Each structure stands twice: as structure tokens, then as C-alpha cells.
Amino acid sequence: MSELINNREVNAPEQTRRQAMLKEIIKELHAGKSVEEVKARFEEAVGDVTVAEISAMEHSLMTEEGIPVSEVQRLCSVHTAIFKGSIEQIHRSSKPEEQPGHPVHTFKLENREIERLVNFRLDLHATKFQKNDSEELIFKLLEDFSLLLDLDKHYSRKENLLFPYLEKYGIYGPTKVMWGVDDHIRRMIKEAKAALSSYSGNVADIGVQLTEIIKEVNEMIFKEENILLPMALDKLTEDEWVKIARESDEIGFCLTAPEQEWIPERAAEPEGAALQGEAVGAAPQEGFIRFETGLLSLHQLETVLNHLPVDLTFIDENDVVRYFSHGKERIFARTTAVIGRTVQNCHPPQSVHVVEKLLEDFKAGLKDAEDFWIAIKDKFIYIRYFAVRDETGRYMGTLEFTQNIAPIRALEGQKRILSE
Numbered sequence: 001m002s003e004l005i006n007n008r009e010v011n012a013p014e015q016t017r018r019q020a021m022l023k024e025i026i027k028e029l030h031a032g033k034s035v036e037e038v039k040a041r042f043e044e045a046v047g048d049v050t051v052a053e054i055s056a057m058e059h060s061l062m063t064e065e066g067i068p069v070s071e072v073q074r075l076c077s078v079h080t081a082i083f084k085g086s087i088e089q090i091h092r093s094s095k096p097e098e099q100p101g102h103p104v105h106t107f108k109l110e111n112r113e114i115e116r117l118v119n120f121r122l123d124l125h126a127t128k129f130q131k132n133d134s135e136e137l138i139f140k141l142l143e144d145f146s147l148l149l150d151l152d153k154h155y156s157r158k159e160n161l162l163f164p165y166l167e168k169y170g171i172y173g174p175t176k177v178m179w180g181v182d183d184h185i186r187r188m189i190k191e192a193k194a195a196l197s198s199y200s201g202n203v204a205d206i207g208v209q210l211t212e213i214i215k216e217v218n219e220m221i222f223k224e225e226n227i228l229l230p231m232a233l234d235k236l237t238e239d240e241w242v243k244i245a246r247e248s249d250e251i252g253f254c255l256t257a258p259e260q261e262w263i264p265e266r267a268a269e270p271e272g273a274a275l276q277g278e279a280v281g282a283a284p285q286e287g288f289i290r291f292e293t294g295l296l297s298l299h300q301l302e303t304v305l306n307h308l309p310v311d312l313t314f315i316d317e318n319d320v321v322r323y324f325s326h327g328k329e330r331i332f333a334r335t336t337a338v339i340g341r342t343v344q345n346c347h348p349p350q351s352v353h354v355v356e357k358l359l360e361d362f363k364a365g366l367k368d369a370e371d372f373w374i375a376i377k378d379k380f381i382y383i384r385y386f387a388v389r390d391e392t393g394r395y396m397g398t399l400e401f402t403q404n405i406a407p408i409r410a411l412e413g414q415k416r417i418l419s420e
Helices: 002-031 035-045 051-063 069-083 103-131 135-148 151-168 173-197 203-235 238-251 273-281 298-307 349-363
Strands: 288-291 294-297 311-316 321-324 369-376 379-389 395-404
Touching (some): 103 135, 103 238, 135 203, 151 238, 173 349, 294 298
Antiparallel strands (some): 288 294, 311 395, 379 395
């Protein structure tokens, strides 16, 4: 411990010098110097720099030097070019979760961007708004909220990729609670945005909403990084993290994206292992399935299902997700992490009772189908559920059928010839 304390004391002046140097370089950029001029000085005087140092520098520029948030953001693109190749994080850490592309690294990377947005930009605009509720500040706050709604991708990856694996290890409670809080934050942001869009002079009410959002978003970051992610690191295997990383693109990223694909370092396989693995784990020989009305290969069947202009998901008689089609433009994101997961755990806690009631009616034979329809942006989504029963009437599961029918609803007249 004493060595650590001594190191801190010795390193403190050096860190202060580096911070001062970084600020000077950015201020020179702000004053009009070229990237090339500043880059040479940076490489000579500073060397490697951590992301934490960059964050501290940007905070200092705004709070101590009075440089506007918008100007610091403009400079970000310039100093990113300078720091490229020097940021400490490009040096590979021995810890997988600290390597670019690892899901935990990506979650934390996004959290830094979220912190920057809510603690600097949103907080600054919120403070100014409460002193002067001008149209300009309302517009800036609406912009901030549009950016902040990108949180949905961050939360969706937790809920649809990370939570399923935790549930495999018997961890249900924390995930359900966190999912509920995620939804609460999403709802607060949308409500605040709506209130600003129809602003009627209620500065105090909106001020309370803004303060609450900033607090809740920060608390969620703390919970993720001090509870959720350490717990997941303790439970999940490397193969499971690899699957999460590979499927993250399906949902997308919040305000930033991983710098590269994460490929864990692994010991070379023993001679002959690859051949054995191929024999054990390879897909079965391509076969054929005979239907009452024809014959298809597995490849043909899967390709046909993926070409249907609808999204299909099937859960079995025990409510476990067994299959989903994988077309080019799915309406609702699905990842293979949901396979083997109960459908109740694939929905927010607030809507689980609707799912339960639907399945109860299907299993009891009270209904064979149920339809819903919702409008999302330019889509009009028709969601249909069918109870799947065998020839004896035994319930085998439920098929979800989702389609964007906006183009169909827009049809008029008739068409009798091919398009040119």
C-alpha cells in the first residue's frame, strides 16, 4: 500500500503537467493552429494519453476556461485525429474486459459518452434554461433529448443480450429491477421531450424533470459499472462474451461504437483438436424435410422463411423461444441469445401480464389468435399471434407474425401489368 501512495505522490506533478499541456494544445487549436502543427508538439511533449485525461481536460475547458460546450464538441473531432494512435486504450490490456470490442468495454465506452452528454451538455443547457427559457434553449434541450434517446440501444443490449445469460445462471431479480428502471428512464426522457415541445411557461416543472433525468441516468451508470457488469464478469464464460459481442451489431450502439472486433487471445488447440471439434460441433449433414405437399432441403427451408416479408418467432408449449426468422429488415430486433429463454423474460416487466394472459387463453383453448397493431414512425406494424395445435388439438406453442403493412394500407386502385 505504501508503494501505491508513494507512486501517487510522485506521479501527481507529472499528471498535472500533462493536463496543462493538453489544455494548451486544445486552446491552440481553438485559436486557429493547424492539426499538423499541434500534433507534432503533442507527440514530442505528451506521448500516450488516457481517455480519463481527455475527459478531465474537456471538463476543465468548459468549467475553468469558459469554452462553450458546442466549441469543445467541435474540437473533439480535431483532437481525436491528434490523439489517434496515442490513446492508452489501443494498447492491449491483459484483462479481456478492458480490450476494445469486449461488450463490457463497449458498455463503459458508451457510458463515458452518456456522462458527457448529460453532465456537461444537458446539465449546462438545463441550468441556462431555468434562468432564461428562450426558444433557443428549448431547441437545444430538444436536441439533447434526441441524442439521449440513443440510450435505448445501450439498454436494449443489456436486456436482450446480457440478461439472458445471467438468467442461465439463476440471476433474475437484479435484471428485472434494472429493466424496470431502464423503462422508467426511457419514459421520463420522452415525457420531458413532449413537455418541451408544447412548452407553456412551466419552467419549474420542466426543471424538476431535467434534474430527475440527469440523476437517474447517472445512477444507472453507477449500478451498471459497480454491480451489473462485475457480476456478469464473474459468471459469464469467454465464449458467452464472444457471442454477445458478435450479436451486438444487431441492436446497435449508443452515441459511439466499438473501435474494433474483439478477438480473445487463446492458447493454440492441441493437434487434432480442430478436426475433432468439427466432427462433434459441425452442423448436421444437409438433409431434406418431407412435407405433405412437397420436399425441401434445410437450406431451402431456412432461406424461404428468411425471404418472407414478415418476422416470425415461435415459442414452444413451455413458453421457451425456439426459433425466429432472420430476414434483412426485422422490425423488432432478435438475437440468438433469446433462444432457450422464456418469452416472459423477453418482455419488460410492465407488459408481462399481457403476454401471460394471451398464453393462458391459448393454452386453455379460449382463443386461437390475437392481433395488435401499432404505428412507429413511418411503419404501421401488424402483430399477430397464433396458437399452434397439432391434429389432435394439442397446444404445441405460439407463433408470432409481425409485418409492416404501411405499404399495403397505402395501395389504391389496381395493378395488372408488370412494372417497367
